[in-house]
Amino acid sequence: MLGVSLCVSMFSTLVFLLRAGALVAAVAIPSDPLAGITESDGLLDARAALTAFSLPVKGDVVRALSISTTRAGFTYGPDPAGTSIYYPSGALGTARTTSDVAQFEVDATAHLARVESDTALAAATITAAGGLKSLKDYEMLYTGQWQTSIGNLMVPGMLQNYTLDSMFSMERLSSNPYSIRRLNPRKDTLPFLVNNNLVVKLTKTTLSGLFSAGRLFLVDYSYLTKYTPTSGRYSAACSAYFYIDPTTRDFLPLAIKTNVGSNLTYTPLDTPNDWLLAKMMFNENDLWYQAWYHFASTHYVAGLSLTAATRCMSPNHPILALLNRLNVQGYAFQEIAELLLLSPGTFIDQNFVFSGADAGKDTNDLYYKTAGAFQANYFHTQFTARGLINTTYGPALKYSPFVEDAEVIHASMQKFMTTFVNSYYTSPSTITGDAELQCWITEAVPAKILDFPSAPIKQTQTLIDMLTHIAFLVSVQHHTMNTNDPATLTGVLPFHPAALYAPIPTTKGVKDILPFLPSASQAINQISLLAQFSRPEYQSTAKSLTNMFNDPTLLAGFNAASVTAAQVFRTEMTAFSGVVSSRRFDATGYNRGMPYLWRGLDPQVIPFYAAI
Ligand SMILES: *[C@@H]1O[C@H](CO)[C@@H](O)[C@H](O)[C@H]1NC(C)=O
Ligand SMILES: *[C@@H]1O[C@H](CO)[C@@H](O)[C@H](O)[C@H]1NC(C)=O
Numbered sequence: 001m002l003g004v005s006l007c008v009s010m011f012s013t014l015v016f017l018l019r020a021g022a023l024v025a026a027v028a029i030p031s032d033p034l035a036g037i038t039e040s041d042g043l044l045d046a047r048a049a050l051t052a053f054s055l056p057v058k059g060d061v062v063r064a065l066s067i068s069t070t071r072a073g074f075t076y077g078p079d080p081a082g083t084s085i086y087y088p089s090g091a092l093g094t095a096r097t098t099s100d101v102a103q104f105e106v107d108a109t110a111h112l113a114r115v116e117s118d119t120a121l122a123a124a125t126i127t128a129a130g131g132l133k134s135l136k137d138y139e140m141l142y143t144g145q146w147q148t149s150i151g152n153l154m155v156p157g158m159l160q161n162y163t164l165d166s167m168f169s170m171e172r173l174s175s176n177p178y179s180i181r182r183l184n185p186r187k188d189t190l191p192f193l194v195n196n197n198l199v200v201k202l203t204k205t206t207l208s209g210l211f212s213a214g215r216l217f218l219v220d221y222s223y224l225t226k227y228t229p230t231s232g233r234y235s236a237a238c239s240a241y242f243y244i245d246p247t248t249r250d251f252l253p254l255a256i257k258t259n260v261g262s263n264l265t266y267t268p269l270d271t272p273n274d275w276l277l278a279k280m281m282f283n284e285n286d287l288w289y290q291a292w293y294h295f296a297s298t299h300y301v302a303g304l305s306l307t308a309a310t311r312c313m314s315p316n317h318p319i320l321a322l323l324n325r326l327n328v329q330g331y332a333f334q335e336i337a338e339l340l341l342l343s344p345g346t347f348i349d350q351n352f353v354f355s356g357a358d359a360g361k362d363t364n365d366l367y368y369k370t371a372g373a374f375q376a377n378y379f380h381t382q383f384t385a386r387g388l389i390n391t392t393y394g395p396a397l398k399y400s401p402f403v404e405d406a407e408v409i410h411a412s413m414q415k416f417m418t419t420f421v422n423s424y425y426t427s428p429s430t431i432t433g434d435a436e437l438q439c440w441i442t443e444a445v446p447a448k449i450l451d452f453p454s455a456p457i458k459q460t461q462t463l464i465d466m467l468t469h470i471a472f473l474v475s476v477q478h479h480t481m482n483t484n485d486p487a488t489l490t491g492v493l494p495f496h497p498a499a500l501y502a503p504i505p506t507t508k509g510v511k512d513i514l515p516f517l518p519s520a521s522q523a524i525n526q527i528s529l530l531a532q533f534s535r536p537e538y539q540s541t542a543k544s545l546t547n548m549f550n551d552p553t554l555l556a557g558f559n560a561a562s563v564t565a566a567q568v569f570r571t572e573m574t575a576f577s578g579v580v581s582s583r584r585f586d587a588t589g590y591n592r593g594m595p596y597l598w599r600g601l602d603p604q605v606i607p608f609y610a611a612i
């Protein structure tokens with residue numbers, strides 16, 4: 001088990017570097033990053049809002065001057081993570097990003113200590129057991145392990161039920177709902193064919209029968225052929241069909257095509273080994289995609305919106321005060337990603353099939369292709385566009401766990417924002433007359449925010465939708481794909497390898513899946529990395545989603561209606577946490593069609609901000 005201790009020591013070295021302040025040095029934090037920053041700069045949430053928030057009044061020269069000072073010092077610069085998306089620059093911009101990183105580092109270092117001791121324990125357990133000799137042995141990697149870094153967030157059923165097709169398919173509707181779409185018979189064409197004898201055997205109808213009835217769904221990772229796997233690691237670039245069964249209405253997988261080598265197409269009618277390996281090949285692609293789609297679609301979009309707002313509004317403006325709250329540590333992740341994930345030799349190079357440099361490229365591409373669009377990615381708009389809700393061309397899904405839970409939170413956010421916005425903007429002229437607000441909308445152009453509403457905005461509803469979206473991005477959307485999700489669901493072994501270690505088969509009939517999977521040391525490294533993203537310690541604390549608006553700074557600055565709305569939000573989220581946390585398996589071992597207990601959107605568990 002030399003491998004384990006070597007890799008663990010490499011991991012510890014990184015932990016040590018982080019502790020020893022290499023992180024601090026690498027991002028050049030000055031001795032006192034806050035020196036020279038005063039409350040009126042509004043860069044530090046804790047120091048802002050000593051007075052009530054207010055809309056600008058014409059002729060307030062002091063306020064206007066303070067904004068132009070901020071504007072001069074908070075400018076657009078290059079992204080440390082290497083994308084072509086803007087990142088704050090200038091003296092004030094750098095002070096803010098530096099402060100975010102420093103705050104993040106405090107939390108991350110505390111969590112790393114947990115990961116470090118859990119990693120040592122897991123390594124010792126596997127060494128004592130003589131390594132991983134069967135698929136079943138991977139359970140040892142989890143059972144009784146990661147007690148402090150993942151803790152009670154382990155998802156019941158993930159280790160026991162992963163060979164069930166319903167786990168593979170229902171993951172598309174719970175823990176990773178951001179890549180699947182329903183094919184539209186009026187607009188789409190079938191991207192690949194499947195032997196119809198097999199389709200009829202599985203579904204009692206043909207592929208085109210499913211397609212024309214609006215029952216066929218696609219996840220397409222074929223674009224991943226453009227990346228070259230790291231030496232000794234292997235990847236397909238899977239596209240997969242899922243379908244709503246015409247008889248049972250169950251949502252199930254139909255076929256997986258590899259798009260590499262001899263381009264095999266697998267179905268549930270293949271041997272159990274072949275079909276399981278096909279799903280693992282898909283999951284390797286899925287884990288990769290989700291990591292970078294999460295980065296592009298949440299961190300960048302929320303961050304850029306804040307940058308534009310900071311250049312236009314006083315920190316005493318209720319909208320900027322709210323955006324500052326939603327973006328706690330909001331600029332940290334780009335710097336951390338570069339330092340620990342993307343730069344040569346760091347975690348992505350060590351664990352994933354493609355390189356950290358490819359991850360940066362993919363993030364950039366996804367941003368411009370789909371993830372960066374602001375309005376097009378509003379919850380209802382995006383899920384309608386992918387045929388998951390309000391479908392006009394096929395039957396409704398029997399279970400849709402993500403949509404069901406996200407809808408509750410989204411509705412509460414929208415309710416808060418409605419009161420908040422309407423309490424500050426009491427007539428149409430207050431919104432058109434708010435020069436700071438309109439500046440934010442105009443600023444989207446030089447900020448290069450994609451698909452922002454166009455200036456001027458005239459309706460309070462436009463603003464309500466914008467703010468609801470940002471709140472949703474940093475919480476629901478972020479944590480569905482990241483935070484606790486990778487370690488407990490989308491990256492759980494052996495079903496979800498970050499890399500495969502044997503060549504993609506060119507013929508069917510694989511005898512042994514083990515050679516494809518991460519070895520004991522590689523598995524521990526993968527779990528260890530993903531556990532760094534978990535935050536069990538935030539449950540039921542001031543950091544949980546229940547407290548999104550329950551913040552002394554906000555409550556001190558808010559008008560009475562907004563204070564009440566913040567309390568209502570907290571009450572509703574606490575009640576919803578009761579619903580989510582009491583979910584159990586039914587008598588047949590399922591919960592809402594899932595053979596695992598997905599409780600990924602518990603508002604007492606997930607943070608209110610994009611925590612990592
Ligand atoms: C695999 O098949 C699809 C069509 O079904 C095709 O578009 C793709 O180019 C093929 N890839 C390879 C590597 O043969
Ligand atoms: C679509 O579906 C959601 C719930 O799934 C609902 O709240 C919403 O109002 C529907 N309509 C539109 C136009 O989005």
Ligand SMILES: *[C@@H]1O[C@H](CO)[C@@H](O)[C@H](O)[C@H]1NC(C)=O
Nearest residue numbers: 156157160161588589590595
């Ligand atoms: C899934 O796993 C859980 C926990 O082991 C078990 O209680 C449940 O019965 C399983 N579900 C199915 C459908 O086998």
Ligand SMILES: [Fe+2]
Nearest residue numbers: 333482610612
């Ligand atoms: Fe994140």
